[in-house]
Amino acid sequence: MKKKIYIAGAGGMLGEAFYRIFKNEYEIRCTDKDVNEEWIDFLDFRDFERYKSDVENFKPDYLFHLGALTDLEECEMNVDDTYLTNTTSVENAVLLANNLNIPMLYISTAGIFDGKKDYYDDWDEPNPLGHYARSKYMGERYVRENAKKYIICRAGWMMGGGPKKDKKFISKIIKQLVSGKRDLHIVNDKDGTPTFTVDFAKNVKLLIEKEYWGLYNLVCRGETSRRDVAEHIVNILGMQDEVTFHEVSSDYFKDTYFAPRPPSERLINKKLELRKMNIMRDWKVALEEYIADYYTDYLAENIYTVKEDGITLKPAV
Numbered sequence: 001m002k003k004k005i006y007i008a009g010a011g012g013m014l015g016e017a018f019y020r021i022f023k024n025e026y027e028i029r030c031t032d033k034d035v036n037e038e039w040i041d042f043l044d045f046r047d048f049e050r051y052k053s054d055v056e057n058f059k060p061d062y063l064f065h066l067g068a069l070t071d072l073e074e075c076e077m078n079v080d081d082t083y084l085t086n087t088t089s090v091e092n093a094v095l096l097a098n099n100l101n102i103p104m105l106y107i108s109t110a111g112i113f114d115g116k117k118d119y120y121d122d123w124d125e126p127n128p129l130g131h132y133a134r135s136k137y138m139g140e141r142y143v144r145e146n147a148k149k150y151i152i153c154r155a156g157w158m159m160g161g162g163p164k165k166d167k168k169f170i171s172k173i174i175k176q177l178v179s180g181k182r183d184l185h186i187v188n189d190k191d192g193t194p195t196f197t198v199d200f201a202k203n204v205k206l207l208i209e210k211e212y213w214g215l216y217n218l219v220c221r222g223e224t225s226r227r228d229v230a231e232h233i234v235n236i237l238g239m240q241d242e243v244t245f246h247e248v249s250s251d252y253f254k255d256t257y258f259a260p261r262p263p264s265e266r267l268i269n270k271k272l273e274l275r276k277m278n279i280m281r282d283w284k285v286a287l288e289e290y291i292a293d294y295y296t297d298y299l300a301e302n303i304y305t306v307k308e309d310g311i312t313l314k315p316a317v
Ligand SMILES: NC(=O)c1ccc[n+]([C@@H]2O[C@H](COP(=O)([O-])OP(=O)(O)OC[C@H]3O[C@@H](n4cnc5c(N)ncnc54)[C@H](OP(=O)(O)O)[C@@H]3O)[C@@H](O)[C@H]2O)c1
Pocket: 008, 009, 010, 011, 012, 013, 014, 015, 031, 032, 033, 034, 043, 044, 045, 046, 065, 066, 067, 068, 069, 070, 071, 085, 107, 108, 109, 110, 136, 154, 155, 156, 157, 158, 165, 167, 168
């Protein structure tokens, strides 16, 4: 008999990878308020009664609470909904998991730190700057203080989901290139560690199966900056001769990206290393695989002309 996992908020970047990695070996039920796949059913986890009856009906062995409001600007503008979604709903998940006596998974973020240090290990003290970060940290604390059995994994800059679901940096850069942009303005004051969703899901699976409960930083190996990541995307696409980078400070984007962000949100997977459980790969290798696996068709349609002797770039629009 396969073990059962209930995955709440499975319609996003991370949910896509969890579905891929867990679907064969486990019986899974995936829900979200955005029903964007045939394997997803509707559930808004802010509604405790509905969340409770849906989870109880499924009788899972694990509860994975993945979903959140992840747009930092939206969180600054809709503060009550941010805490209802990212904090109170996590309390719902803890109560459900405890009632059923099952372990739960919660996804926290590197963004809970204030960026005064260059990098953070699992035991550094968070000091969230904006409402997204604070709501996520309050969710993390509730799980730590109340869940009977839990795994909390802190992700960094998420890479995953492909052109349909990726709302973050990789997709934003690729979509600018696809639209014909060849002058890229990239901030030079933000450091972090990318997290490939597929590797993340595999590492979570390992922790769950080993029953190594607790809190873990879970990011790719290697430290980087927005500039390095953008440069590596351009290199992977073979566009280095065409693209010009303009380094700017975050102030340049202050009207669009007005939510506070720490200058450094670099994590290191110290606990995973100590437990010999760190199967995360270098971010560059993961980024290459991410683009090859998720973006090949999209790039072929939008940016490349496929010729008999290989792939060449379409001219800039
Ligand atoms: N993205 C990142 O860079 C990042 C970094 C570190 C940690 N994390 C954490 O990783 C987890 C997964 O995020 P992700 O990257 O997969 O983000 P995502 O692509 O935005 O996916 C989150 C999903 O949760 C859904 N959701 C929001 N409110 C819900 C509700 N009330 N009921 C049911 N579903 C709801 C969203 O639906 P809508 O689209 O309709 O809102 C979306 O489908 C989150 O806990 C996030 O905080 C993300």
